[in-house]
Amino acid sequence: MNFNHIVVQNILRDKSTYISYFISSVFSILVFFLFATTAFHPMLVKLDTTSTLGITMLLASFFIYVFSIVFIIYSLFAFLKKKTKTLGTFMMMGASMRQIRKMVFRENMIIAGAAIITAIVSGLVIAPLFLMVAKKILRAETFGMYVPIKAILLTVVLFSLLFLVVTKFMTRMIKKEEIVQLLKADITQEKLIKPAPFKLIGSIIVSVFMLFSMIKEMNWVASFGMISYIVLFISLLLAIYFTITQGMLAAIRVWQKHPSYFRKTNMLFVSNLKAKGRSHAHIIYLLTILLLGAFVCTSVLYSSYYNVKEKTEILYPYSFQYTSLPGNELEAKKDSTFIEATLDEAGNYEAYYSSFKTDEKRRIAFMSVTNFNQLGQHKPLTLDDKEYFVAAGHEGVHPNKDSIQDYPFGNLEFTGLENNNILSTGLQNVYYIVPDKVYETIKYPEYKIFAYELDDWTNKVHTAKTILSKINTEPDVRLMASKIELYDVEKFVKSIMFFIGFMLSLIFMSAAMSILYFYLQTSLEREREKFSGIRKIGFSIKELASVVTKELAALIFIPFTFAAFILFATLFGMHNHISLAFYQLTAIGLGIFLLLFIISFFFIRKGYLNKLVN
């Protein structure tokens, strides 16, 4: 038997302590590896010329990496705390601090090595499957399996480095304490929550102020840029922290004063909460943050994924919109014939011919009522001789109603406003619809519009490709905008986002589960002792179950409720920017999460009770 033997046995015979940490680490490394495999795919260069996909994947991997640092630091802290007494025993037997550090370091490096190897091996097994899914989601037919040497190297090097540095750093943190303190670590009382009303109020005020100025788009937010977002982020984290700890303290105090405190198992439950208040609050806090991360990743990304069609239609109202610039008449005829011939084969379509004149310098367009009505996607409009109508040019930007007064068209009167852009967004800043007579007097160059709306357009990507391969935007000659193409691109981007978001939320969930598992595992021994003590004085298993149920429910559902509340509060704060469908989908997403939580709650409860009683 030698030193390494002890190290190995410490892990092997204490599997339950390390298993959740190990699995979570494997999972994070695995996702990192899979992302890297996609990002370094040899076919990606051809597929993704702008390398958006590659960069997004690498950014996501980077995020996982940073998250792993935090998670590993937290886990090591938790292990050291759990092992305090054992470390004391080792020191008493004559182990020096150096040996203790060496032991902890080697233990963690063994787990790290095992985690990296497991992740890569399972990654190589899953990779073909993953690439198949990626093929579908990323619509990359050429995505076959390959030997991802680059990804393997990157994963091994980066994570070895991560574990090495973090573990080295953490073992340095093992403080030299008198052994007697280490040995008594498990019987000393935990610190209670301290009242901190000013910190609570302060952090909330700062957060609300930051949020408010961001929603109102105040000037100073823009001038501080990134810094103000970081400040908001930190102040939000602090506000959530203090709300949870102080809220718990307040709840405990209220309960203790309440007459029902001395009824049934209430006293046991509340005093339990009080004694473990700080660590409970910390766990609830961590779970809240992780769940919030998971919720945001899935709900927001999922919702945006499902709004693609509507959003595309707002940006580009037509399946095809061919804008012919002056001096292109002959070509335009040929082009429109070709488009129409192609569309004839594709299915039913409507064609709209229209035109407008534009002050090219200011990008202010004028359109006759007849031409406006010919666009066909709006309610027919009638104007008196002295009236004008305004239509937006940019998506989401209110058009200027009065710029028309700068032009010598006589005294026209404003009659109405169309807030949606009538043609592809950004083509012109604003469209003024004027009576036909006025339009004829305008001397600006005229742009001709050939707009087509194809039935069942979302399934006509192929048609769009045929047309766009032949006719594409040529500056100063013709402009081409197709919502089919845009939809295709947008859907592609959103799929990647959703895919990555889904993976990230899985990582958050696994970290949350790991932390909860480890926490319960650590406190199990003491709880068992306590409950076996009170069972001797006539405490039934049913009563025990009721105390445990309440405590577990607090640990699991308070974070859930809190995170859900924050999510909805945020969405509500952004209600100007998001549609109703967003709320519905978020609610559905949360519903699914809730269901998962309820199921896992019953599983955890059953397992925990079994362990407590036996």
Next chain:
Amino acid sequence: MTNTILNVKQLQKEYTGEITYKALKGIDFHLGEKEFVAVMGPSGSGKTTFLNCISTIDRPSNGSIIINSKDPYKLNDDELARFRRTELGFVFQDFNLVHTLTVEENILLPLTLDSVTEKDMKQSLAKVVAFLGIEEILKKRTFEISGGQKQRVAIARAVIHNPKLLLADEPTGNLDSKSVNSVMTLFESINKTFNTAILMVTHDAYVASFAERVIFIQDGILYNEIHRGKNKQQFYQEIMDTLTFLGGGQHEF
């Protein structure tokens, strides 16, 4: 008088907290080589603190402790660790065994930390295991054996490297009377066979009567000491009388 293994001078220990509390108010004590001494006193008298300071697991506030002509508190961390595993052995009331290791591994722990060769390890192990009679349970885990067995394992771990001084804190506190007897007989024979000096804290007069000398601590100062004569029974009675006087012993009806 034989050579001194342990010399304690004006030992003081203060716990600073919300209320500063003086656990030891200046104790002078010496322990001879091969001597077996029990420390007694009522609860809260400071006897465990006294032992912890000598064990180098708690730091005294004042005074000096010399073990085998070395001052452990002047050693650096590596030297102190080495000192612990060569000069001292520890036995505790709650055993302090490492639950991830088997009985055998627990016993070998001090030797592993010293990188002793496999052969030497086996020899030392065989010797100590035979002496304690725990051959059968070597491969078991710590939660599979009884309290008495656990204490034997802890003792084996404490003596495997032939320490000069064995320190025991209520070694029989968690044991039934049969195990108490066998553990104490063990202590006696360790003392005789290996010439190990033993300093043991106990509140049990019967346990203390196995020692050659009993010292009494009350309110952080050394109150009294009694030596064993020829008669163990009489020694026990003297201990009981002193305890009754201190208010920590049996009550008479």
